[in-house]
Amino acid sequence: MSTRIAFLKGHGTENDFVIVPDPENALDLSPAAVAALCDRRAGIGGDGVLRVVRSAAHPEARAMAGEAEWFMDYRNGDGSIAEMCGNGSRVFARYLKHAGHVTEGDLAIATRAGVKTVHIAKNGDITIGMGRARLPEGDVTVTVGERSWPARNVNMGNPHAVAFVADLAHAGDLYTAPPVSPASAYPDGVNVEFVVDRGPRHVAMRVHERGSGETRSCGTGACAVAVATARRDGADPAVTGTPATYTVDVPGGRLVITERPDGEIEMTGPAVIVAEGEVDAEWLAQTFG
Numbered sequence: 467m468s469t470r471i472a473f474l475k476g477h478g479t480e481n482d483f484v485i486v487p488d489p490e491n492a493l494d495l496s497p498a499a500v501a502a503l504c505d506r507r508a509g510i511g512g513d514g515v516l517r518v519v520r521s522a523a524h525p526e527a528r529a530m531a532g533e534a535e536w537f538m539d540y541r542n543g544d545g546s547i548a549e550m551c552g553n554g555s556r557v558f559a560r561y562l563k564h565a566g567h568v569t570e571g572d573l574a575i576a577t578r579a580g581v582k583t584v585h586i587a588k589n590g591d592i593t594i595g596m597g598r599a600r601l602p603e604g605d606v607t608v609t610v611g612e613r614s615w616p617a618r619n620v621n622m623g624n625p626h627a628v629a630f631v632a633d634l635a636h637a638g639d640l641y642t643a644p645p646v647s648p649a650s651a652y653p654d655g656v657n658v659e660f661v662v663d664r665g666p667r668h669v670a671m672r673v674h675e676r677g678s679g680e681t682r683s684c685g686t687g688a689c690a691v692a693v694a695t696a697r698r699d700g701a702d703p704a705v706t707g708t709p710a711t712y713t714v715d716v717p718g719g720r721l722v723i724t725e726r727p728d729g730e731i732e733m734t735g736p737a738v739i740v741a742e743g744e745v746d747a748e749w750l751a752q753t754f755g
């Protein structure tokens with residue numbers, strides 16, 4: 467009998483994901499299988515995979531099961547594992563609602579970066595509590611061709627280098643990862659954001675994601691950008707005592723990020739499910755061997 471795997475396709479500001487419901491953690495989704503699913507020509511296509519697993523059924527999430535019923539097993543498009551995915555969390559929450567596992571309002575989801583709180587609003591937007599940023603000390607530099615920029619090292623559970631540039635076109639084609647130095651600042655690789663100003667508390671960015679290449683949006687990246695921009699603007703909420711809200715335009719849409727004086731960051735944006743189906747059994751057999 468042939469094996470079939472159900473999937474859905476969704477995106478948040480065009481950061482797109484193959485969603486694989488696997489409540490009992492029955493699938494051994496190898497890096498090669500993830501890469502095949504994400505392949506835009508030979509597979510379904512996506513920047514990453516969101517496997518939906520009951521926290522109680524996954525060894526990495528079991529300890530969070532009391533707080534969050536569902537674990538987001540996020541993988542980058544090349545099959546690598548990342549600690550956190552901001553847009554993925556919103557799409558994950560949208561899926562849980564779509565599947566009838568939750569209703570509008572508040573819920574908690576387990577991620578590799580801990581339990582995150584999510585609010586599903588009636589207007590379709592989803593807000594996620596992203597936790598606090600860490601800002602490791604030390605200068606880092608991003609280079610594209612002949613140009614180099616000083617960058618801010620921001621950790622949102624996953625690593626980012628945020629560079630302010632005069633023109634987003636200066637990031638080039640981003641077919642390959644822009645070098646970031648010193649490499650020792652990012653032993654596990656890095657996501658790189660290029661930022662320009664659009665107006666008061668309003669910026670635009672492009673991103674090259676570790677494990678996925680250039681994407682149309684990155685939620686953790688947008689948060690890293692908001693944090694770095696607030697420091698640059700003298701608007702660090704921990705210093706001013708007032709929240710800082712930034713609008714961050716990404717190629718695929720718009721995200722709104724607020725950092726509170728206690729350091730907690732919230733990100734709001736859309737998340738949609740666009741398709742669902744089953745992976746072809748013959749292709750699967752080839753992929754999974």
Ligand SMILES: N[C@@H](CCC[C@H](N)C(=O)O)C(=O)O
Binds near residue numbers: 481554681683
């Ligand atoms: N697109 C994501 C980030 C996904 C993980 C990233 N590529 C990494 O390896 O850290 C987001 O929306 O945050």
